[in-house]
Amino acid sequence: MSDVYVVGVDMIKFGRFPDRTVPNIGAEAALMALDDCGLTIQDMQALYCGNLYESSAAVGQRVLREIGQTGIPVVNVANACATGATAFREGWMAIKAGVYDTVLCVGVEQMGKGLLGGGGGGGGISTEGLLGSGTMPSVFAHVGLEHSRKYGTTFEQFAKVSVKNHHHSTLNPKAMYQVETPLQEVMGAEMISYPNTKLMCSVNVDGSAAAVLMSEKKAKEKGLMSRAVRVRASAMASDPYTPRNFAMMDFNAVTRLAAKSAYEMAGLGPQDVNLVELHDCFATAELVHYENLGLCGEGKAGEFIDSGATTLGGKVPVNVSGGLLSKGHPLGATGIANIYEIATHLRGEAGARQVEGARIGLTHVVGAGSACAVHVLEKVS
Amino acid sequence: MAEAAAAAAPKPAVSFLKIPKDGAPYLEGVKCGACGEVFVGVDRTSCAACGARGKMETVKLADKGKLYNFTIVHRNFPGVPVPFVSAIVDLDGGGTLKGNLLDVNPVPDAIKFDMPVKVVIQDAGRKDKEGNSYLAYFFKPA
Numbered sequence: 001m002s003d004v005y006v007v008g009v010d011m012i013k014f015g016r017f018p019d020r021t022v023p024n025i026g027a028e029a030a031l032m033a034l035d036d037c038g039l040t041i042q043d044m045q046a047l048y049c050g051n052l053y054e055s056s057a058a059v060g061q062r063v064l065r066e067i068g069q070t071g072i073p074v075v076n077v078a079n080a081c082a083t084g085a086t087a088f089r090e091g092w093m094a095i096k097a098g099v100y101d102t103v104l105c106v107g108v109e110q111m112g113k114g115l116l117g118g119g120g121g122g123g124g125i126s127t128e129g130l131l132g133s134g135t136m137p138s139v140f141a142h143v144g145l146e147h148s149r150k151y152g153t154t155f156e157q158f159a160k161v162s163v164k165n166h167h168h169s170t171l172n173p174k175a176m177y178q179v180e181t182p183l184q185e186v187m188g189a190e191m192i193s194y195p196n197t198k199l200m201c202s203v204n205v206d207g208s209a210a211a212v213l214m215s216e217k218k219a220k221e222k223g224l225m226s227r228a229v230r231v232r233a234s235a236m237a238s239d240p241y242t243p244r245n246f247a248m249m250d251f252n253a254v255t256r257l258a259a260k261s262a263y264e265m266a267g268l269g270p271q272d273v274n275l276v277e278l279h280d281c282f283a284t285a286e287l288v289h290y291e292n293l294g295l296c297g298e299g300k301a302g303e304f305i306d307s308g309a310t311t312l313g314g315k316v317p318v319n320v321s322g323g324l325l326s327k328g329h330p331l332g333a334t335g336i337a338n339i340y341e342i343a344t345h346l347r348g349e350a351g352a353r354q355v356e357g358a359r360i361g362l363t364h365v366v367g368a369g370s371a372c373a374v375h376v377l378e379k380v381s
Numbered sequence: 382m383a384e385a386a387a388a389a390a391p392k393p394a395v396s397f398l399k400i401p402k403d404g405a406p407y408l409e410g411v412k413c414g415a416c417g418e419v420f421v422g423v424d425r426t427s428c429a430a431c432g433a434r435g436k437m438e439t440v441k442l443a444d445k446g447k448l449y450n451f452t453i454v455h456r457n458f459p460g461v462p463v464p465f466v467s468a469i470v471d472l473d474g475g476g477t478l479k480g481n482l483l484d485v486n487p488v489p490d491a492i493k494f495d496m497p498v499k500v501v502i503q504d505a506g507r508k509d510k511e512g513n514s515y516l517a518y519f520f521k522p523a
Contacts, residue, residue: 115458125507127394129461130517132479133454138467141452149450149494193467194453194489241430244449246421247469247479 005228008037011209014328026108027066029208041068045100050087050107051332080367085335101218108208109330141193144284151299155195161283169322171353176328200283205328209336235261239370255292262374270294277338278364280323346379394517397422408442419475444500446472497523
């Protein structure tokens, strides 16, 4: 089977665009990705489009109305926070299967402001704040305090994730926010759900990202190998049964399953990875994923952030883009935006935030429900 | 008259809170006869843990347990009183559920992992649009 390559990839600067439509926002990234590899919509054989909030409204077809209705098959994908990565993976799979040589994958989302989750069941009374809390900051506070329970991880260690990722964002012009946040400011910000303060929650923004995928044969034929990035592994998992499933959504076991599959497919281990974009929807989440992805030993995530290993210049920089915490988290776009970030480093085009000598990068997203996708990307040549 | 009487009787806030005609309200779950796993309040015929079919038996869940995990919620939707403690409790005999932990100071130092708690079923303090009252479950230090 042919390897699959990312030949074109880009994202818009995330922000708030209440006067635009979802397809319009998606189309912008689609055109940027096409321009990145010098191709047109006429070169695309299929479109895989990830979007959550308008998932019943043919977003992919409406993107084509904005950039060219060529009649290609469109697959619309919704899969929680793994939506964009799932669209990317469907495109990868179609090429891997030999059905197409060239496909376009788009992730796009338009978000409101405010708390996500905690909706409760229909009818009767709302159970939010009555039977505990189901808001996302609370769900991920529970995730963090489970780690504290096991290993004594501190509020300060969780807060350091935000200090780091907000620092990284100052080097990324496409991040929603590019502001340094010292530790005292992060810890002193409004408490949302202990230990997550406001500065430890990701930003709800609008955004889009897109990638053009190609078979090796086609990429060579088109002369696109010099900036191409190889997809070394694409893996997904749903949450396996865990005894506390009913009360606590699982983000750990599902990540471990997907990571194991990805490392096996790539024939690599975590020690081979030069940089990671992982799902820091909340600061608490980033630390548990260090262990879930095997970046450090069990129970060592607190020490790992303390050591600076995951800061730009460290052993394995994590979320050099600024992460979801400062780049922003437009749900359907996030999975492809982190592919963009890794590809940019592997191409050596990341400017001030470039991870020097990066050859292998890993992306991770995990959505409530649960859905996890892990991709391993490799520099060509 | 019968309608008025029905409206006056409190309803359960969740389907797995059972209110018998006579006797105290309780929480209900199911237990898999094949692997023994206990689930809180799910109405299903196959087991999520082992996949066995048709082995689910209805069980009454324990009214005691231990605090597994918590968070202290300071920001929530308009109208929800804050701060409150969102607690995850492992019930004795199986089943884990999330609920509000009452009668504790909502600060991290006052809340201990594994502290024994009891399940208390009482008025939810909320009514629906029709004015019906509800029973909900809460946790309190045991």
